[in-house]
Each structure stands twice: as C-alpha cells, then as structure tokens.
Amino acid sequence: MTTANVNSFLPVGIPLPWPQDRPPTGWFECNGASFDVNQFPKLASVFPWGRLPDLRGEFIRGWDNARGVDPGRQILSWQGDAIRNIHGEISPISETFSSEPIANGAFRYFEKDAGHTPMHIDISSAGGVFFDASQVVPTANENRPRNIAFMYIVKAE
Template sequence: MRDGFIKNLGLGEGSALPVGVPIPWPSATPPTGWLKCNGAAFNAATYPLLAKAYPSLKLPDLRGEFIRGWDDGRGVDSGRSLLSFQADELRSHNHRFVNEYGTPTANIIAYTDQNSESVDVTNMTGNRCHTYIYMEKTGGVETRPRNIAFNYIVRAA
C-alpha cells in the first residue's frame, strides 16, 4: 500500500521533481530514493546528480528550520548566498517613556542604576514625580510564527 501511495504522489522512481529539491514530508521515514535533510554527508559516486545540487557533498540540515527564499538582488535579505545559514534575530526596536505629570518642563532629571527596573524623575524645582517603568521578559526562547512540523526530505536519485 505504501508503494502505491508513493507512486500516486509522483515521488517514486521517475519523479517529476528534480534531484536536490527539498520537500516537506509527513512521515519520519522518507520514500525510496529520498534522503532526510539532516546535514548528513553523502557520496558523490552514489548520488552524482545530488552532488551537482549540493557540491559540498553535505545535505542541508533543515531539522527545526524554516526555508527562506533567496534574495537574489531584491534587497530584503542582501548579502546572503544560496544554502547559507542565518541565525535568529529580533528586529531592532525602542521602549519609550513619556511623563506628563505636573507642569511640563524641559528641565527634568531622570536617574536609575543598572539593576533597577524603574526611573525616578525629578524636575528642576525639586518636585518628584516618582514615575516608574517596569519591563519584564516574556515569551519563550525564540521568536517564531505558528507552524506545523514536517520532515524535510530531498530527492537523491
């Protein structure tokens, strides 16, 4: 039954997909002629067409990774080469503080120490605002969109 399923998907021998194209696969075991994209090295004599797609003779390790389209001069992700790895990153952003307590003045002194989670604000007349800003870490260990896990595989022969 599995062979019929593979044949119906067009993933068996004579597949229309070129050698080297990674696809998401809903099973832990790839079909015959396909390899997991797990960073493993392979033999060029065994897989000569795969060696043309991956001249490093090493499959990309797509476990737990998202595939991103190559920039190719567009300017969205410039400076990247094909098959290059990119670590996670959080976009640069600011945290702003606005204090409108009492009479507005340009002569405000704000101070804190490096371990504090608050700012004590005093205007030049000595009126203390005692404004506190509290920021805390939230979330997990990475920034990611919602997703569903698949096993990336690549046609090897």
C-alpha cells in the same frame, strides 16, 4: 503525477516537506549528513561537497536574488535569528517635574512610595518603569512564526 511517475516530475536534490518521521526509499532527511558522491552522482551535482543541508528546526527562506529584502545572501547560506526593534518612551517620572509621566510601547509606568528621598523633595510617591516586550509582542524562548513541523527530505536518486 502518481507514485509511479513521481521521479519524472521531481528533480534530484529538491527538498520537500514530509509528514512522517522517516523518509521514503530513495530520499534522505535533510539533517546535515554526508553522502557518498560516487554512489549518488546526481545528488552530488546539486551538493558537490557531499553533505546535505541541515534543515532540522529551520525555516526555508526564498533567496533574495537582488530584490533588496534580504540583500547580500548567497544560495544555501544560513542566517541567525533577529526581531524588529522594540521601543518605547519614558519621560518625567519625578513629581518635581510637575507633569504626568509618560510610558508607552514596551514600557509601563508604576508608582511606589518614595520614602522621602532625596532630601524630602519627593515626599509622596515616585515613579518607576519596567520593560516587558510581552506587552507588545508574543514572546517565547525563540523567535518564530506560526508553524507546523514536517521533516524536510531530499530526493537522492
């Protein structure tokens, strides 16, 4: 495959990652823009509604097609973010239970002066628990795998 014969190998409508900030001639950025279905009939055969998918900041996921990993999805359907459940255990945290506290998973145990409450039952320290997902998983303001940014482009003609 060469630059001269690339059109013979890549079908119109195929999205590809592009390492520059502008698409080459004959390609559009996958940015949700509308296009003229009369001017680009081959592209309209792939996207008959006349709008490109918006792949800016998105990851492409392989269609499940009845495999059962991501059931119920349709081709080109958008899916919101989610993470796996994060859990942990908290068990007796009062000295009156006469046992050591357990805090695991995303929970951590700490001790703090009880201040003689309630009614002088807890006279030394009382426990507390805080939840911090960063104790068990990397955190950010979004859920994401490791990645590198490319512009997705689509062959238009």
